[in-house]
Amino acid sequence: MGAQQLDLAGLRRVYGRSGSRWFYTRVARNARHWGWTEPGQSKWRLWRAQRQLQDVLGRKLALPVGARVLDAGCGAGVVARAMAARFGLVVTGVDVLDFHLAEARRLSNRAALDDRTAFSWGDYHELPFPDDTFDGAYSMETLVHSYDPPRALAELHRVLRPGGRLVLLGPMSTVPLEELEPDARALLVPYLDAMTMTGAKLYHARNLPRLLAEAGFEVEEALDATPWYTPTSEAVYAYFRLPWEVLRRCGDPAKWLNLRSTVEMYGVREYVAWYVHTAVKPTA
Numbered sequence: 080m081g082a083q084q085l086d087l088a089g090l091r092r093v094y095g096r097s098g099s100r101w102f103y104t105r106v107a108r109n110a111r112h113w114g115w116t117e118p119g120q121s122k123w124r125l126w127r128a129q130r131q132l133q134d135v136l137g138r139k140l141a142l143p144v145g146a147r148v149l150d151a152g153c154g155a156g157v158v159a160r161a162m163a164a165r166f167g168l169v170v171t172g173v174d175v176l177d178f179h180l181a182e183a184r185r186l187s188n189r190a191a192l193d194d195r196t197a198f199s200w201g202d203y204h205e206l207p208f209p210d211d212t213f214d215g216a217y218s219m220e221t222l223v224h225s226y227d228p229p230r231a232l233a234e235l236h237r238v239l240r241p242g243g244r245l246v247l248l249g250p251m252s253t254v255p256l257e258e259l260e261p262d263a264r265a266l267l268v269p270y271l272d273a274m275t276m277t278g279a280k281l282y283h284a285r286n287l288p289r290l291l292a293e294a295g296f297e298v299e300e301a302l303d304a305t306p307w308y309t310p311t312s313e314a315v316y317a318y319f320r321l322p323w324e325v326l327r328r329c330g331d332p333a334k335w336l337n338l339r340s341t342v343e344m345y346g347v348r349e350y351v352a353w354y355v356h357t358a359v360k361p362t363a
């Protein structure tokens with residue numbers, strides 16, 4: 080089903096086009112992730128929701144100040160800097176896109192956080208670190224791109240020390256793709272292909288805890304966080320539906336792949352759940 084190898088060209092298409100880069104830099108303030116809205120809060124405050132989601136991650140990691148943490152798929156390093164600045168963690172980010180890494184280093188330097196954040200090229204299926212290196216690891220909306228989720232989880236397990244903590248955040252299909260109604264599958268699969276979301280075709284809400292256990296983790300919590308994510312989906316759709324229509328008709332739609340995805344995601348929302356999985360590498 081998946082390419083079984085890193086699809087760098089696909090990822091460059093998703094994140095590298097000028098429209099996508101403009102969208103992430105200017106609109107999302109360099110974050111490439113969704114947001115967390117508490118009941119009663121306004122859904123329109125997207126940056127606050129993103130910040131709150133980062134705080135959920137920091138609380139689930141629950142690691143002491145100075146702990147060494149791996150950010151698997153760090154993008155421009157927004158989450159790594161949040162963990163360093165607000166939770167006192169020492170974060171190493173890896174990513175496979177050189178322009179994301181360059182941006183991450185530049186922004187960390189500007190924030191005077193380059194003593195607590197470092198970024199290097201690395202594919203999370205083949206991490207360039209010895210066994211037992213980190214106290215914690217996380218993936219903020221990146222496992223969706225995995226071409227081999229069991230292998231990625233085995234690598235994360237290998238580089239964590241015994242007792243090390245893992246937090247995975249991101250969207251996934253509620254059931255295996257084969258179990259979706261044909262109409263739903265016809266809607267979802269082209270979307271996943273366009274976004275190089277190979278992992279999202281292989282794991283889903285029902286099998287990810289099992290895959291974590293098979294990789295050697297003890298699953299602490301599999302939280303269906305969809306209610307906290309839904310306000311962001313609604314706001315993003317409302318903000319960008321019309322701009323996307325205009326660009327689709329008058330501009331070059333291929334240039335705006337990510338704007339398109341933020342809008343089209345809304346059309347498949349009933350088949351997508353947003354999860355926060357927390358797991359531990361056992362000590363014995």
Ligand SMILES: C[S@@+](CC[C@H](N)C(=O)[O-])C[C@H]1O[C@@H](n2cnc3c(N)ncnc32)[C@H](O)[C@@H]1O
Binds near residue numbers: 112224
């Ligand atoms: C949705 S973005 C999230 C970026 C960052 N976590 C954030 O929240 O801002 C997904 C990131 O995963 C990276 N990525 C995809 N496949 C990867 C792999 N095999 N190894 C490392 N990073 C990968 C992409 O290059 C991209 O930067």
